[in-house]
Amino acid sequence: MRGPDPDPIPYERFLPWKRWVEAGFWLAMIGGNCIANSITVLMEFRRGGSAIPAWEPMVWEASSALVWLLAILPGMAWFTRRHPFRWGGWGRQLLRYLAASAVVCVVHVLGMVALRSAAYASQGVDYDFGPWPRELLYEYLKDIRSFAYIVLTMEAYRALLRGWRGEASLLTEPEEGPPLEPVERPERFLVRKLGREFLVAAADIQWLQAAGNYVNLRVRGHDYPLRSTIAGIQERLDPRRFARIHRSYIVALDQVASIEPLDTGDARIHLKDGGVLPCSRRHRQDLRGRIDGGEA
Template sequence: MTTPATLSYRSYLRWRRWSEAGFWVLVVGVNGTVNSVVAVLDRRRQGAQVPVWEPAVWEASSALMWLLVLIPAIAAFTARFPLHWDTWRRHLPLYAAASMALSLVHVAGMVALRVLAYASQGMEYDFGPWPRELAYEYIKDLRSFALIVLTMAGYRFLLRRWQGEARLLDVPDEGPPLEPVERPERFLVRKLGREFLVSARDIEWMQAAGNYVNLRVRGHDYPLRSTIAGIQERVDPRRFVRIHRSYIVALDQVASIEALDTGDARVHLKDGGVLPCSRRHRQGLRERIDGGAGG
C-alpha cells in the first residue's frame, strides 16, 4: 500500500544527491566564512595588518579539500565500515587509522593550494614547523572527522526509518514460534513508528548494500541488517536463487535471461527491471528456470 510517507520518501529520493551535497556545501561554507572573519578580527585586534584575502585563502583551501575529497571519502568509508553496537570495537582501529590518513591528505592538499594562491600574488606561503603544525591540524581534523561520522550515521539511521527497516522475527520468550525461524515466511518492517509484516513471497529480489541487504517489495526497498550470504541461507532455495555476488532474485519474477559476450548475463524481470547475472551463477540460474523450479 502506498502511504503519504512512502510518497514523500520517493519524492525525496529524486533530490537526495542534491540535498546531501547542498547540506555539506552549506555547512562547510558557513564554517569557512565565520573562521575567515574571526581570523581577520583577531589579528587586527592584536595590531597586525593582515590582508583579507589571506584568511580567505586559508579557509577556502581547507574547505575545498573537505568538499571535493574528504567528505566523499568519509561517506564511502562509513558505508563500507558502518559503526553499530556489535561492530564498533572491531571497526574502531580502522577509524583511528582513517582519521590519520584523512588529516595527512587534508594538510597536503590545502598546503599545495595555499602555495599556488600565494605564488599568484608573488608571495611564498610558510606552513610553519611541520611536526608541530601536523599535530595541531590532526587535533582539529579528528574533531571534524568525528562530527561528520556521527552526522552521517544519524542521517542514515533516520533515512532507514523513513524508508522502512526490515528485520527477522524474534523467537518468542515463551512457547514455540508460530512460523519457522530458520526459514522465515515473513519479515517485520518498522517505519516511522509503525510496524507491519512483509511476506517472503512478496520479495522480488535482494541487493547487498554494505552491512545491509535491500529487500525489494512491490517497487520499494526495505534494508535488512544482514549479509547477502547470510540471508541466502535463510530464504527458501526453491523460490530464490543467487545470480550475482550482490543479488538474489525470486525465480517467479524472472521473465528472460539475456546472454552477454563477456560470459555474464542480464536478468529481465516481469516488471521491466533488469538485474546483473555473473558468469559464475548464469548456468545455475538457467538450469533452475529450465527445470521449472520455484513454480
C-alpha cells in the first residue's frame, strides 16, 4: 500500500477538454456514419437504375443523425448515469433497458420523420414514411443495436475515467482472522488507480457528493468515486466528524469555516479551503448547533 498518488495532473489536465472530447467523439462517430450511409444508399439506388435525387438519401441519414446527436445521446447519458449497467440483477435491468430502448426508438422515429417532412416540404413534395407498424418495427430492430452499442461505449468510457481518476471502495473483512480496523465504521478507504492501490484516511475526506449510484469522496482536492448511495455511506461514517447538509452532500465538520444564511432559509457552507457547498434548511439548524456546540 502507498499514499495517494502525488501526480493526478494528467487527469486534471484532461478535465477542461473532457466535454469537447466527448462531443467530438460522438460527432465523429455519428457524423461519419451519416456520410458513409448517405453515399452507400445513393450508390445502391444508382446501381439499380434509380434516378433518385442525391439530396433524398442525405436528408434521410442527416435527419436520423441529428435526432441521435441532439435528443437521444443527452438522454442516454442521463439514463446510464442514473441506472448504470451492473453485473447481476439481470431481470430488472433487462426490463429497464428494453423499455429505454423502446423510448429511444419512438423519439428517433418521430424526430426524424418530422425533420424529413420539413425538408421534403421545402422542396415542394410530401414525405411518405410508409406503414407505421411495419416501419416502426424495422427501425426498432436497427435502433436497439445502436442503443446497445452506445450503452456499452458510455459504460466503458466511464470505467476508463474511474480507473484514471481512481475509484474508492470500502475495506472488507479478511478471509481469515479478525479485521485490523472496524469494518462497519471504516477509518480508511481503498482506492484503486491505474492498477495501483493506496489507502485514504476517513479523516482526510473533506466532503462527499452524491452522483447517481456513486458518491464522490473529496480528498485533498481530488475526487474518488465510491459505489454507494449517500444514505448508505452516511451510516458508515463517524457522526462526530461528518454531518449531512443536503440531500446530495455530507461535509467534514472540521472543514467548515462559516455558515452563510440565505433569504430562502437555506445556507451556503464556506470551507477552509475556499470551497462552497449548499446546505438545505432541513439541515441548517442542526449543523449550526453542532458547530457552535463544538462537536467538530
